[in-house]
Amino acid sequence: MNRGKKVIVLAHCILNQNSVVYPYGKNMKEFKKFIMESLEQNIGIVQLPCPELRAYGLKRWGHVKDQFEYREMEDIIKKLLKPYVDEIINYKNNGYEIEGIYGIKGSPSCGISLTCRGNWSGEASSYESIEDIKSRVKMVEEKGIFMEIFEKLLFENNIEIKFLDVEDWKSFD
Numbered sequence: 663m664n665r666g667k668k669v670i671v672l673a674h675c676i677l678n679q680n681s682v683v684y685p686y687g688k689n690m691k692e693f694k695k696f697i698m699e700s701l702e703q704n705i706g707i708v709q710l711p712c713p714e715l716r717a718y719g720l721k722r723w724g725h726v727k728d729q730f731e732y733r734e735m736e737d738i739i740k741k742l743l744k745p746y747v748d749e750i751i752n753y754k755n756n757g758y759e760i761e762g763i764y765g766i767k768g769s770p771s772c773g774i775s776l777t778c779r780g781n782w783s784g785e786a787s788s789y790e791s792i793e794d795i796k797s798r799v800k801m802v803e804e805k806g807i808f809m810e811i812f813e814k815l816l817f818e819n820n821i822e823i824k825f826l827d828v829e830d831w832k833s834f835d
């Protein structure tokens with residue numbers, strides 16, 4: 663038997679940059695070291711769903727966290743996360759370690775140490791200019807909505823797991 667009994671949980675786009683807001687998208691090689699070290703250390707990988715892709719599709723606009731803070735979006739996120747919370751409980755009850763949950767710095771959904779906020783709503787044409795729109799965005803030190811709700815759901819089940827931005831990953835212990 664060669665089960666490592668260790669698992670990491672990743673924001674969807676760490677394994678699939680096709681899901682990010684157009685026209686962004688990193689070369690997947692940027693995550694190669696992180697992924698390869700997980701495999702070398704026999705750590706299993708669980709990929710979360712991309713909440714923005716599920717809710718708004720590939721043609722979505724970029725968003726800020728404020729736009730996701732309404733009850734129906736929170737319900738969508740909870741529904742997406744429930745099977746993953748259950749899976750984590752199952753792993754833990756069977757002696758597996760969840761080594762960490764990895765997000766994307768600055769994302770309104772999956773940011774861990776930083777997310778973006780802004781006073782945005784309605785028609786883009788109702789703003790003075792693109793610069794006007796951009797100037798309203800700021801990075802704040804809090805989780806994106808998806809990871810925030812994930813942490814709450816785990817907490818309600820008495821589970822504490824390390825949350826990290828993949829950009830801050832150094833090396834597994």
Ligand code: SF4
Nearest residue numbers: 674675682712769772
């Ligand atoms: S919502 Fe999360 S998983 Fe989807 S593209 Fe943004 S950071 Fe990646």
